[in-house]
Amino acid sequence: MSCPKTQFLLQEYFSDDLAPLAREELGKHLANCEYCNAELESLLLTQSTLRHWQDQRVPHWDRGLNLFRREHRAPAAGAGLWVGWQWLPTAASFAMLAVLLFNLTIVSGEHGFSISFGPAADLQAQLTTFQQLQREEMQSLVTRVEDRQDNSNVQLLQAVLEQTQQSTAENLDRIYAYFEQKRIQDLQDMRVGYQQLVDSDYETIRSLNQLAQFVSYQSEIR
Amino acid sequence: MSLINEDEALIAAALNGSAYAWEKLVKRYEGKIYNQGLRLTGNASDAMDLMQEVFLGVYRNLHRFRGDAKFSSWIFRIAHNKAVDMKRRKRLMSAQPRSSDQDAGDDFDNIASEASYEPEVRLDEVQQNSQIVTMLKMLPMEQRLIVELKTFQSLTFEEIADMQDISVNTAKTRFYTALKKLKSASEEDHVLS
Numbered sequence: 001m002s003c004p005k006t007q008f009l010l011q012e013y014f015s016d017d018l019a020p021l022a023r024e025e026l027g028k029h030l031a032n033c034e035y036c037n038a039e040l041e042s043l044l045l046t047q048s049t050l051r052h053w054q055d056q057r058v059p060h061w062d063r064g065l066n067l068f069r070r071e072h073r074a075p076a077a078g079a080g081l082w083v084g085w086q087w088l089p090t091a092a093s094f095a096m097l098a099v100l101l102f103n104l105t106i107v108s109g110e111h112g113f114s115i116s117f118g119p120a121a122d123l124q125a126q127l128t129t130f131q132q133l134q135r136e137e138m139q140s141l142v143t144r145v146e147d148r149q150d151n152s153n154v155q156l157l158q159a160v161l162e163q164t165q166q167s168t169a170e171n172l173d174r175i176y177a178y179f180e181q182k183r184i185q186d187l188q189d190m191r192v193g194y195q196q197l198v199d200s201d202y203e204t205i206r207s208l209n210q211l212a213q214f215v216s217y218q219s220e221i222r
Numbered sequence: 223m224s225l226i227n228e229d230e231a232l233i234a235a236a237l238n239g240s241a242y243a244w245e246k247l248v249k250r251y252e253g254k255i256y257n258q259g260l261r262l263t264g265n266a267s268d269a270m271d272l273m274q275e276v277f278l279g280v281y282r283n284l285h286r287f288r289g290d291a292k293f294s295s296w297i298f299r300i301a302h303n304k305a306v307d308m309k310r311r312k313r314l315m316s317a318q319p320r321s322s323d324q325d326a327g328d329d330f331d332n333i334a335s336e337a338s339y340e341p342e343v344r345l346d347e348v349q350q351n352s353q354i355v356t357m358l359k360m361l362p363m364e365q366r367l368i369v370e371l372k373t374f375q376s377l378t379f380e381e382i383a384d385m386q387d388i389s390v391n392t393a394k395t396r397f398y399t400a401l402k403k404l405k406s407a408s409e410e411d412h413v414l415s
């Protein structure tokens with residue numbers, strides 16, 4: 001009591017893309033062949049037994065939160081200023097430059113106003129000196145940033161070249177880990193650099209700002 | 223908000239460092255992954271190990287997830303691969319003392335500290351589950367996986383073939399063979415009881 005077509009037909013029965021015509025044929029055969037019919041019944045019964053699975057509750061676990069918090073603490077620990085920047089170390093370096101450029105604009109802005117200002121000579125000299133200092137500082141900063149970027153780019157490139165010689169998924173993970181490590185390190189370096197810059201220039205920036213406010217206040221009055 | 227979009231929003235937030243979003247994302251899938259683990263490994267402690275490995279894999283690769291596939295398909299693919307890995311590892315280590323497979327997951331904290339959880343008891347809680355597990359245990363892993371993907375995850379043979387890197391026909395044959403084997407096993411069981 002067996003049928004040579006059973007395996008082929010029932011295998012097709014469970015496939016998802018059975019053509020209508022084939023399904024019709026299958027139906028006809030099943031209606032006439034007791035063996036295939038019985039076999040199908042019991043296979044379906046088996047499948048339905050499996051489907052009686054009842055989902056069980058997951059035992060308590062930490063859901064990887066300790067790891068998550070550990071790895072996300074470094075970039076998040078900085079004050080609010082840094083939060084938006086954590087994925088953009090490059091933007092951070094531009095922002096550093098922007099701070100310096102901002103000073104410069106104030107300074108050159110002063111230039112225009114200084115004519116209508118009382119103690120012009122003194123202020124003019126002061127501003128010119130300051131402008132000079134700012135230029136030099138910015139120049140050296142740009143050089144520093146370029147140097148560092150170049151260095152890390154070369155390192156990254158070397159790492160990538162070494163790693164891709166055998167490009168398995170594990171290596172990709174390693175490359176990524178390297179990038180990630182690099183990014184965080186860059187970020188930290190940049191934060192330190194920025195902080196130093198802000199600390200050292202804070203006083204000058206503040207007095208310049210006050211000056212600028214005073215000047216625009218004066219010019220508004222007139 | 224649709225399910226997929228909510229996944230994507232959670233992923234984006236988690237990538238931005240939100241532990242809350244990460245936890246929500248895990249909560250959405252841990253039940254499915256854990257139960258899949260129970261069916262594939264047949265015991266709660268391995269299911270737990272497997273689930274942790276899956277989520278560690280998800281965590282490590284989250285930045286690589288692109289919205290072009292559904293997150294659920296992506297996570298089940300990771301789960302599938304981890305199950306295959308685990309099976310391979312177990313086979314390799316079967317000669318060694320059991321303690322050595324404890325440090326498999328690299329840094330998810332060990333859940334064994336949770337005193338309330340008692341592997342065998344938990345599986346027996348649901349009687350028909352232990353019957354199903356007994357049945358599934360008779361299958362070699364590759365057949366067990368195909369039954370899992372077809373019967374419980376409702377994947378098409380094409381998706382299964384793609385995941386397992388086999389032809390669609392092989393997938394069909396493998397599923398049929400597995401089902402037949404389960405059928406005779408449960409019939410024998412019936413005769414005995």
Ligand SMILES: [Zn+2]
Nearest residue numbers: 003005033036
């Ligand atoms: Zn027949």
